[in-house]
Amino acid sequence: MRPFDYVRAADVGTAIAAVRERPGGAFLAGGTTEVDLVRQNVLRPDLLVDINDLPLDRVEDLPDGGLRIGALARMSDVARAPGVAERFPMVAQSLLLGASPQLRNMASMGGNLCQRVRCSYFRDAVSPCNKREPGSGCAAIPGFHRGHAVLGTSDKCIAAHPSDAAVALAALDAVVRTRGPDGERGIPIDDFFLLPGDTPQHERALRHGELITAIEVPAVPVARRSVYLKVRDRASYEFALVSVAAALDVRDGAVAEVRLALGGVATKPWRARAAERSLLGGPATADAFGEAAAHELAAAEPRPLNSFKVELARRTAVRALAMLTEGAER
Structure with missing residues (x-):
């Protein structure tokens, strides 16, 4: 030590x-x-x-239907909060699937967003790793990379982002509230997480000494009908090979509104905006869901050991959206 x-x-x-x-x-x-x-x-x-x-552990319902989650709120408390379970079930489900009960009782929401990657080469403190020692190389690229990312990668890093809750929050356009030496600011969650590019050691848009104080989730009525689907090697306490956060509103057989984000396949929580655009106004069918997911995943850069993730992600997205169509049409 x-x-x-x-x-x-x-x-x-x-x-x-x-x-x-x-x-x-x-x-x-x-x-x-x-x-x-x-x-x-x-x-x-x-x-x-x-x-x-610090007094940063409250979970508050906002007047407009949104939600403010204190950075020190524990994962288990947030998952049980009525406003979360009723209006944002994908968030509650992502938290319950994200860790064991013991860890959920300890882990904070701010800490969940700041957790480091699960790449074994990053964590062994010996192997070349550009996150740990910039310029040393990425041992995962020629090494064992079955669990690594296929989207948002670079030749410097292919580690997959580990958070489940962040995937659901990305689908909901959450805003990370911070306070630092220069005052307070709100960072859209899609900007909060950084792609590795040439600087994989920088994972988040936080300055030194800047503290997350809260996570704000805007009112998203479609999120009442949402799901977080997680595919993993074992059912208990395991990180996602692929996960999908989805919300869907179907009217007269067509997609009126959709939110979609992917986890386990990218270097940051991956908002599937191309798939969303493809689905809007189109038929709410399995074929349409599959085509939209494939369109999103066309940018994937798989490697020999993780190429299965592309098809697995497509199928998981189809399954999640199909689950939401059951009895959803109005």
């Missing part, structure tokens, strides 16, 4: 200032991933600022 300092912050301003003053400083919430990475010598902070005493 590398030595580091630890402090417990009593207010938001103190927490931000403490991290800002130390280049190696970091925030600590549930710690369900961060502590492991410190032990493995993957993360090397010289200061951890414990933020668990």
Whole structure:
């Protein structure tokens, strides 16, 4: 274990200032991933600022039908909140499928968005990894990459984004609220997560010392009829090979509104906008769903061991949308 300092912050301003003053400083919430990475010598902070005493754990229904989720709200509490389960079932389902009950009781929503990739080469602290040591190379590209991404990759990194909840939030156009040395801002979730490009060490649009305070989900009436479908190697506590967050409104046999995002297949939560555009106004049929998903996945760049993900993602999207058509027409 590398030595580091630890402090417990009593207010938001103190927490931000403490991290800002130390280049190696970091925030600590549930710690369900961060502590492991410190032990493995993957993360090397010289200061951890414990933020668990900050008043950022509320789940609030907004007057317009939206939702405000405090960054320190625990995954299990958010999944059980009536406003989430009733108006945004895809979010509740993604949280319940995202981890074991023990982890859900500890893990915070802000931490879930900031969790690091599950690539074994990133986590072994030895293999070449451009996320861990920029310029060292990507061991996954010539190595074992079965679980890695096929969308949004670069020649510097192909690690898949691990969060389930972030996929559902991406489908809903959530906004990440932050506070930092320069004040407060709201970051659309699609801008919050960064593609690897030539700088895979930068995964999120957060500045040093900037703290997530809340996640705001706008009112999305179609989300009342939504689903989060996750395909994995085993049914218990496993990361997605492919996942789909979908919401659908069918009128007179045609798609009136649709939200679609993919997980497990991309380097960030992947909003399937090309598929959405293809579906709008068209027939709500399995053939149409398959064509739209294939259109979205045409940009995929699979490798030998993960090429199965392209067809698996297409089929999973069709299944999720088909589930939502049952009794949905009006």
